Amino acid sequence: MEEFHPTAGKPAKGSDIPPVSYLKWYIPRLKEMRPHNLSFSGLQFPWELETIEGIWKEHRGPGVDDREMVSEIYGVEPENVHLCHGATQAINIAIAAASRGGKVAVEMPSYGPLSQSARILGLETIVVRRKPTNTAWIIDREEWEEVLSKVDLLMICPQLNPVGWSYTKEDRAWIIDKCKKYDVRIISDEVYSGADKDWIPMFREGENCISISSLTKIHGLGQLRYGWMIASKEIIANAENTFHNMAGIMSSPVIRIANQVKDRLNEPVELIEHYRKMNLPLLQESLDRLGIEWTPPPYGVFGAFKIPGINTMEMIDTIGKEHGLLAVPGSMFDSGLEEWLRVGWSIDPDSFSEAVVVLEQVISQAMNIT
Template sequence: MPPFYPEVGKAARGATIPPVAYLKWYIECLDEQRPHNLSFSGLQFEWDLSDVEEAWLDHRRFGGDERDVVAQQFGVSVENVHLCLGATQGISLALLAVCDRRRIAVEMPSYGPVSQSARLLGMETVAVHRRPADTHWLIDRDEWSKQLTDVDAVVVTPQLNPTGWDYTDDDREWLVNTCREKGVHIISDEVYAAADSKWKGMYLEGEHCITVSSLTKVHGLGAIRYGWVIAAPHLIERIGDAFHNLAGQMSSSSIQFAEAVFPRLHEAEDKIREYREINLPLLIAALERLGIDWAPPPNGVFGAFRIPGVDTKALIDGPGKDNGLLAVPGCMFDEGLDEWLRVAWSIDPQSFAAAVEVLERIIGNAMSEP
């Protein structure tokens, strides 16, 4: 059977386009509407945007620049910003802007579109790994030093999906310096970063660093398809040209909803802190009773742990489905993570408590099977 995790390799066209196996599996599971859903890596948050009237009208106004809200939010000039239809598209735009050699390093584990899309753009990808650990998964420096030769960029997700753990300060410094020395761009997918109030965007580390993000995850607004890229002005110019070729213009509705939401982003960020306070202790206690070691990441709404001796895809497809529970098996993110499970605490406390009870029961049963 082909693997579920993202594939690296040569440029892909026609029949060689790799599926995002995770999404094929996951969308079907979502359609089942399982009542106990611990799979959402984004906050489930009901925004009241009823005061955005006539959102379908053209957003343009004299003297305005649609990039202003993002520029102000991050303290940069509008020349450092380009808007796009979500972080996934932002990664493609950044890749197109820096790709001369047509070779890209991609961090693993990863969410499929983040590491696979370069291949559709005519680029070859090679893998660089963050290695499993109890807290921060560490950069394999020997491997990365070797692979970061002769590539245009490395695509990373600092708040690693599936664990939610960021780089250590030391690894981040090593990565920034190594890439600067080797002339490699860092394309940093920071969709989970806003949950960390102390986070410093990778774009602050120099002209070789590009930040990509969106309102999808921490702010629970994937439905409006609003994202951005922050980079040096010469890269933003190329990104603008690529965006016009690929997508034309932003949607006026997305811009109007996003502009209404930017002054209120803290509402979602506060909700994450509240969910961490109420939900996380329940999960920690359940895992302790099961004898599973786990250190939750210091920020965000998801984490991943290893369940020794249990194939987590079989667990979710079998007892999970039978008991109405959904969480994401580690095999969706990289080779060797078959015993890992990603669990999110992004839902209201009542639903979370009920789901954790089911989770504890099915894990307990699976661990006691001979």
């Protein structure tokens, strides 16, 4: 059977480059415009922007530093910030800037580019896993320590896709401690962290830690391709050299639009809280009726649960399609998650309540068949 989750292994060039299979599965289904769409991992925010005069014109001039917005958000100096076109590009730039040529530990389940890009950049990857529990997934410390002792870079996504939960406090502290011990740099993809008001960005844990984020998920501006990395000045200087070689310079329209929305960045975060209040109880009640155990993550716009005995990809491609429902199967993120389904609640409460009714019908029909 065809597999859709990311893969680890040797450096990969040409036809060995692994696909982001998830996108190959997802994009055609997204284009079907199914009426009940619970597949979004980011907020759907109804941005309406005023016309921006001369948006396409070169924005640079005396006293302009593109990095100001991000440096203010995090309270760091501009020399600790590098801007990129989206978090996905920041992942590549950060690997090139922080690698010292050794192997790379990659966390699974995962967003494909986070765990696969290192291979395209000529590095070998080794998987470390977070394992299911009813709340925050946990790491197998023995497995992680063995791998960390062999690598010089670790790729993580604290707010884990597809479940939305971050590390336990103890696991986070353990990882930071062991990475210091083994001189491992950490690249932390924090695109979902803006919805967790208690989140402490990883770069604050030491010069070996890099945080990556963007305006895509929490601010609903994926189309903009505005992302960033924050790290020590030394790593950021490497990032700048990498970016100039591989990407050139930032696009002026992107910078202008980001400046236009910068004073409104709290609005999407507030909308997420509203959606959580309205939508989560409906989902929780529906899963209770189905006898599916689930504890929602305390922040964010999506979660995932296990539907015992059901292959969720088959379910979405058959009964789901018939009912006009789209949600994302766990098999997109790692092996062993075939019975998991990711559901997003970042849509307006009317659409969400209709979609949850359909989700319940689809799951109960699938359960009755098996």
